[in-house]
Amino acid sequence: MRNENGGDRTERIRRVFQEYLRGRNVKCTDARRKVLEAVLDLREHFEAEQVLYFLRERSERVGKATVYRTLPLLVEAGILREVRFDVKHTHYELAFGEAPHDHMVCGRCGRIIEFGSNEVTKLRSKIARQHGFRVTGHRFQITGVCKDCAAAFPAAGQQR
Amino acid sequence: MRNENGGDRTERIRRVFQEYLRGRNVKCTDARRKVLEAVLDLREHFEAEQVLYFLRERSERVGKATVYRTLPLLVEAGILREVRFDVKHTHYELAFGEAPHDHMVCGRCGRIIEFGSNEVTKLRSKIARQHGFRVTGHRFQITGVCKDCAAAFPAAGQQR
DNA sequence: ATGCTTGCAAAACGTTTGCACAGGG
């Protein structure tokens, strides 16, 4: 169930990380490599704590602080992307080579549905142009009730 | 610099809150009224702590817990809206009677530019329909560099 | 060898909660 996109991509990501570290004059250490491997295996949306658990399960000795210090590096390297579903945790997802996408979050079961952002990106450019704003990114999240939950609770999600 | 939209709207909001509380069989207390007055004066984007400071400055005795317990009430009453600019704090803005809008955030100076969401709302409905998702809301944020900063630092914002 | 990196524990941060008391309906 892991890395089914083939080792190519994984290998390419490893190289990207290494190059990024080298470029920033930051050391390529064992701990950082282990964090990278963990997020490559987790792949879906995850939070820092899950990376930690994952490493613990495999009895990899990586400190909590190191995980928290490495994730931002992976973001800057373009390998991860921050996704914010709630205030309490910071969520991450693998971004490298993924088509840009956004999320719908079901307020009832918590399910996260991804959808492509072509149109969102187009709209965002249009809006930014009108304001002389130079875009670097966006975050678009639709909240509501997913199909299954809507079927199970027909009355739900009508508020407001 | 405060309440320049005239007391009408302010007065209307007060009534909305009162009615909301009555409807939910929740008491209209002094503390809750003070929190409301604070957010009416703050108006722009603010966080819980700022409400607290504001009240402290005016030597209004309202506990931190009460502020944190009242803000969600104001959201449910449709007076405030949650806006999330960063992970650490929950931001709020006055929503009552405002045309729905979203935000561009300048990563250099922190400026927040609002823009209307008609098209965003249309797009969101279209996407949701494709997935059988029942929408209750959305959050759309464009990140980048504002006009002024782009002029001041022509090289900025080209990364990624 | 040097100095960035680590891991631990403790701090920090915004937010929530438990509780005895106050106050609204």
Added chain:
DNA sequence: CCCTGTGCAAACGTTTTGCAAGCAT
């Protein structure tokens, strides 16, 4: 009067930081 709301302080969970020791270059 009753029951909800209050305020304080302490608890909470995530993230950050200070520091001595470890390791990559």
